[in-house]
Amino acid sequence: MEKIKNMSKFTRTNIECYGMVLLAFVILLPLQNAGLISYSIAGQLVPICTYIVMAVSLNLTVGFLGELSLGHAGFMSVGAFSGVIAVACLKNTVAPDWTKLLVAIIVGGILAGVAGLIVGVPVIRLRGDYLAIVTLAFGEIIKNIINCLYVGVDKNGLHFSMTSADELGLVDASPVLKGPQGATGIPKISTFTSGVLLILFTLFVVLNLINSKTGRAVTAIRDNRIAAESVGINITRYKLTAFVISAILAGMAGALYAMNFSSIAARKFDFNTSILVLVFVVLGGMGNIPGTIVATTLLYMLPELLRQFADYRMLIYAVVLIVVMVATNSERIKLFADKIKARFSREEDITDAAGKGGGTK
Amino acid sequence: MSKDKMVPVPSNAIVPERDINKIPILETHHLGIDFGGLKAVDEFSITVGRTEISGLIGPNGAGKTTVFNLLTNVYQPTRGTILLDGKSTAKKSTAQINKMGIARTFQNIRLFSNMSVIDNVRVGLHNSTNQSLAASLTRLFGYKTSERKSLEEAMELLSFFHMDDMANRQAGSLPYGAQRRLEIARALATRPGIILLDEPAAGMNPSETAELMENIRRIRDNFNIAVMLIEHDMNLVMNICEGICVLDHGKVIAKGSPDEIRSNPKVIEAYLGKKKGGVEGGEE
Amino acid sequence: MTFISNLINGISLGSVYAIIALGYTMVYGIAKMLNFAHGDVIMVGAYMAFCAMSYLSLPPIAAILLAMAVCTVLGIVIEALAYKPLRKASSLAVLITAIGVSYLLQNIALLIWGSAPKSFNSVVGFDSISLFDGRLIITSETVVTVIACIVIMLGLTLFTKKTKIGKGMRAVSEDKDAAELMGINVNVTISVTFAIGSALAAIAGVLLCSAYPTLMPTTGSMPGIKAFTAAVFGGIGSIPGAMLGGILLGLIEIFSKAYISTALSDAIVFAVLIVVLLVRPTGILGKKIAEKV
Numbered sequence: 001m002e003k004i005k006n007m008s009k010f011t012r013t014n015i016e017c018y019g020m021v022l023l024a025f026v027i028l029l030p031l032q033n034a035g036l037i038s039y040s041i042a043g044q045l046v047p048i049c050t051y052i053v054m055a056v057s058l059n060l061t062v063g064f065l066g067e068l069s070l071g072h073a074g075f076m077s078v079g080a081f082s083g084v085i086a087v088a089c090l091k092n093t094v095a096p097d098w099t100k101l102l103v104a105i106i107v108g109g110i111l112a113g114v115a116g117l118i119v120g121v122p123v124i125r126l127r128g129d130y131l132a133i134v135t136l137a138f139g140e141i142i143k144n145i146i147n148c149l150y151v152g153v154d155k156n157g158l159h160f161s162m163t164s165a166d167e168l169g170l171v172d173a174s175p176v177l178k179g180p181q182g183a184t185g186i187p188k189i190s191t192f193t194s195g196v197l198l199i200l201f202t203l204f205v206v207l208n209l210i211n212s213k214t215g216r217a218v219t220a221i222r223d224n225r226i227a228a229e230s231v232g233i234n235i236t237r238y239k240l241t242a243f244v245i246s247a248i249l250a251g252m253a254g255a256l257y258a259m260n261f262s263s264i265a266a267r268k269f270d271f272n273t274s275i276l277v278l279v280f281v282v283l284g285g286m287g288n289i290p291g292t293i294v295a296t297t298l299l300y301m302l303p304e305l306l307r308q309f310a311d312y313r314m315l316i317y318a319v320v321l322i323v324v325m326v327a328t329n330s331e332r333i334k335l336f337a338d339k340i341k342a343r344f345s346r347e348e349d350i351t352d353a354a355g356k357g358g359g360t361k
Numbered sequence: 362m363s364k365d366k367m368v369p370v371p372s373n374a375i376v377p378e379r380d381i382n383k384i385p386i387l388e389t390h391h392l393g394i395d396f397g398g399l400k401a402v403d404e405f406s407i408t409v410g411r412t413e414i415s416g417l418i419g420p421n422g423a424g425k426t427t428v429f430n431l432l433t434n435v436y437q438p439t440r441g442t443i444l445l446d447g448k449s450t451a452k453k454s455t456a457q458i459n460k461m462g463i464a465r466t467f468q469n470i471r472l473f474s475n476m477s478v479i480d481n482v483r484v485g486l487h488n489s490t491n492q493s494l495a496a497s498l499t500r501l502f503g504y505k506t507s508e509r510k511s512l513e514e515a516m517e518l519l520s521f522f523h524m525d526d527m528a529n530r531q532a533g534s535l536p537y538g539a540q541r542r543l544e545i546a547r548a549l550a551t552r553p554g555i556i557l558l559d560e561p562a563a564g565m566n567p568s569e570t571a572e573l574m575e576n577i578r579r580i581r582d583n584f585n586i587a588v589m590l591i592e593h594d595m596n597l598v599m600n601i602c603e604g605i606c607v608l609d610h611g612k613v614i615a616k617g618s619p620d621e622i623r624s625n626p627k628v629i630e631a632y633l634g635k636k637k638g639g640v641e642g643g644e645e
Numbered sequence: 646m647t648f649i650s651n652l653i654n655g656i657s658l659g660s661v662y663a664i665i666a667l668g669y670t671m672v673y674g675i676a677k678m679l680n681f682a683h684g685d686v687i688m689v690g691a692y693m694a695f696c697a698m699s700y701l702s703l704p705p706i707a708a709i710l711l712a713m714a715v716c717t718v719l720g721i722v723i724e725a726l727a728y729k730p731l732r733k734a735s736s737l738a739v740l741i742t743a744i745g746v747s748y749l750l751q752n753i754a755l756l757i758w759g760s761a762p763k764s765f766n767s768v769v770g771f772d773s774i775s776l777f778d779g780r781l782i783i784t785s786e787t788v789v790t791v792i793a794c795i796v797i798m799l800g801l802t803l804f805t806k807k808t809k810i811g812k813g814m815r816a817v818s819e820d821k822d823a824a825e826l827m828g829i830n831v832n833v834t835i836s837v838t839f840a841i842g843s844a845l846a847a848i849a850g851v852l853l854c855s856a857y858p859t860l861m862p863t864t865g866s867m868p869g870i871k872a873f874t875a876a877v878f879g880g881i882g883s884i885p886g887a888m889l890g891g892i893l894l895g896l897i898e899i900f901s902k903a904y905i906s907t908a909l910s911d912a913i914v915f916a917v918l919i920v921v922l923l924v925r926p927t928g929i930l931g932k933k934i935a936e937k938v
Contacts, residue, residue: 045767068740070735122919122923123923125807126923130922130926133874133877133918133922134922136870136874136915137915137916137918138915138919140870140912141912141915141916144908144911144912145908145909145912148906148908171670194884205742233715270764270871271866275744278741278744279744282737282738282741283741286737311755312756314752314755315749315752315753315756318745318746318748318749319749321748322727322742322746325731325738325745326727326730326731326742328738329730329734329735329738330728330730330734331732331733331734332730333730
């Protein structure tokens with residue numbers, strides 16, 4: 001215990017994150033293989049992995065870059081559908097499932113990254129809540145476009161149409177993406193193991209980034225843009241870097257998610273999904289990666305655990321959300337908690353307390 | 362620590378004698394900016410020697426901080442030129458100007474308050490840290506070397522200000538004086554040719570001010586750079602500044618050595634009001 | 646003639662957006678928060694009017710007044726319970742709480758009224774106006790909506806310019822702390838703002854459902870998001886901006902449905918928003934905010 005205290009904060013966060021994920025994996029995988037996990041929970045494993053990746057990547061934008069994004073599901077959507085199309089292109093090859101999944105995830109990541117760049121380049125220099133509004137708009141635009149998009153693959157290659165499936169002119173093949181119906185006939189090749197690997201990859205990228213020159217620049221911009229500029233940091237470049245990396249990871253998560261279902265539609269990735277991920281981030285703690293992982297898991301499972309309350313479960317979810325937010329942020333409750341804390345640990349270091357006080361902005 | 366004699370250079374300005382044979386670190390010619398119809402700064406022309414400690418003084422609202430904002434292109438000048446080490450800074454961003462050699466502090470302290478003290482300085486070392494994005498993401502490609510180097514250099518700067526023991530504290534939790542020192546350390550980390558200090562002694566008690574004066578001289582002597590400061594503490598200004606420029610209503614009303622400034626009637630008038638009016642002086 | 650009819654439809658839809666956007670913009674201007682539950686207050690207002698007319702057989706005017714009263718109280722209660730404790734918290738925390746409130750309202754509505762859509766009877770009693778031998782028909786809902794929007798707009802402008810509490814609202818939106826030092830009760834001002842915004846939401850809900858008569862617990866979400874964009878479009882915090890933004894948004898939506906693509910109309914609306922923000926980062930009538938260094 002003493003040893004952990006002495007380690008730098010960075011190493012401790014790393015051990016917590018990787019350890020937590022690996023531990024869950026080591027416990028859950030044999031249980032799943034032995035069929036000891038209930039069907040409904042087993043079905044949730046890949047989605048939970050997906051949402052952890054989503055939340056950790058969104059935390060990069062919201063927690064470390066300090067910009068609000070309300071369209072993270074848009075990048076997930078881009079990743080999901082481009083991944084599905086990529087796999088459809090590989091349909092007739094003999095490649096094993098895991099390579100197909102890998103290709104889907106990589107293609108999903110790249111295209112989501114491109115989308116991030118397209119959204120980010122013009123907007124990222126604006127100040128205030130504009131990124132939030134533009135990402136919201138972007139999410140809606142993506143949903144709308146995919147709802148009108150028909151895509152098919154045959155021996156002549158890829159075919160696109162914005163009007164109908166017939167217009168694709170497919171030879172001996174059925175369309176992959178059918179407008180409002182979404183994608184159907186997706187091979188279900190995502191596994192719990194691949195989900196955990198993607199989480200580990202995400203943690204590797206995000207944790208390394210925040211403890212590097214790039215990460216310090218990004219955090220500095222969040223803390224004080226003008227000061228960051230004054231010490232020679234190119235604001236646009238670093239904001240864009242963080243934003244695009246976050247989009248790439250969301251795209252990868254989207255591809256993983258899509259490959260877990262036989263069919264999926266664009267409305268799955270709407271504003272509510274973006275908000276859901278944002279809730280995970282805020283309750284897990286801005287800039288707190290281990291917290292985000294725990295919060296995502298718990299909150300994702302909460303409606304599942306409340307299943308016995310049937311109709312009331314989303315109501316309870318809403319109440320829990322409000323109560324938690326008010327309880328953790330209210331001035332009065334904070335004062336009350338501090339008083340109680342002070343009573344129990346009078347000898348606590350004064351400098352430590354001062355440190356906490358200075359933390360709030 | 363003795364002051365050199367101030368000697369004139371061709372452009373009708375004066376710099377310390379030791380800097381006379383080198384290009385001035387900073388020159389401005391007829392610099393000005395308008396806000397709406399108001400000429401906030403006008404005809405601002407100065408020359409700063411490479412190792413000069415200079416002061417920019419004037420009553421509240423005279424446009425001193427605006428001059429700093431012009432020099433760092435936080436505001437785009439309406440007219441005039443700025444030459445930094447002989448090169449024009451026109452059309453450069455604030456970040457680029459910092460890379461060219463101007464670092465600054467702010468009147469209302471601007472730290473990265475949620476980051477540690479050492480990381481604040483390491484952000485200042487940003488452009489001298491040789492680490493690619495690939496290295497940042499993978500912890501390979503020379504990541505370890507560059508991180509260690511930036512850590513060591515940051516520690517060195519902190520120890521220069523006797524702040525080694527605070528390295529891992531959160532910047533926002535530091536006492537006021539230490540925050541001011543940290544801001545200077547961070548600015549120095551960018552390896553500037555000139556550092557602009559905006560009211561570095563504001564809110565300090567006499568002993569802290571004395572320490573600050575000592576530090577300013579040490580900065581000049583150790584890093585061999587120029588220091589320009591805005592300050593209301595006349596004791597500090599008269600003690601350490603070699604050249605002083607007095608601003609009133611956006612215009613330079615006097616330039617010269619501390620002795621010249623002290624006895625300049627225009628300066629006295631700007632600070633205390635006209636004698637014969639009597640009203641302004643009498644009310645205080 | 647189709648052009649004129651589209652124009653009129655656009656203005657009509659835009660007027661509804663404008664009334665909703667006024668609620669967003671006033672709350673943002675004064676409490677500096679994005680009240681994402683605003684769209685759901687619209688839904689509550691519509692359900693209230695629906696119940697009053699269907700179950701209590703009240704006349705439309707009484708139904709609207711009842712809906713306004715309920716929503717006003719609802720707005721004040723939401724503010725007091727969920728937002729007031731977070732006055733000093735980060736804006737993100739308030740945003741998440743607002744989302745929680747939005748879920749809560751939707752799910753309460755779901756429990757009470759079920760997920761099946763209710764068919765809303767128009768509150769407007771008179772017939773549509775037929776012009777040019779029936780080639781141009783202006784529905785009675787359109788007339789009422791546009792008139793309501795103009796009246797509300799003028800009323801609000803007068804209210805904020807002339808009345809004491811309205812002036813207080815403007816002061817609080819400029820500088821909360823300074824207003825408090827000048828003796829303005831900030832808490833009361835914010836409550837009044839929520840009350841007005843919510844009452845307007847009730848009117849918007851009734852008008853919206855008169856024109857598009859399907860009522861579900863999620864009815865308010867999309868118009869809410871669009872009205873929020875309208876508020877940003879016009880310059881958030883500005884009352885005429887919300888009005889202008891709402892009308893423009895309605896026009897863009899109707900025209901892209903008519904001339905480009907029905908399915909892509911939302912995408913076009915949001916794309917125009919992005920372009921406007923790139924050209925005028927603070928919206929059409931927004932004030933430029935200078936940052937002091």
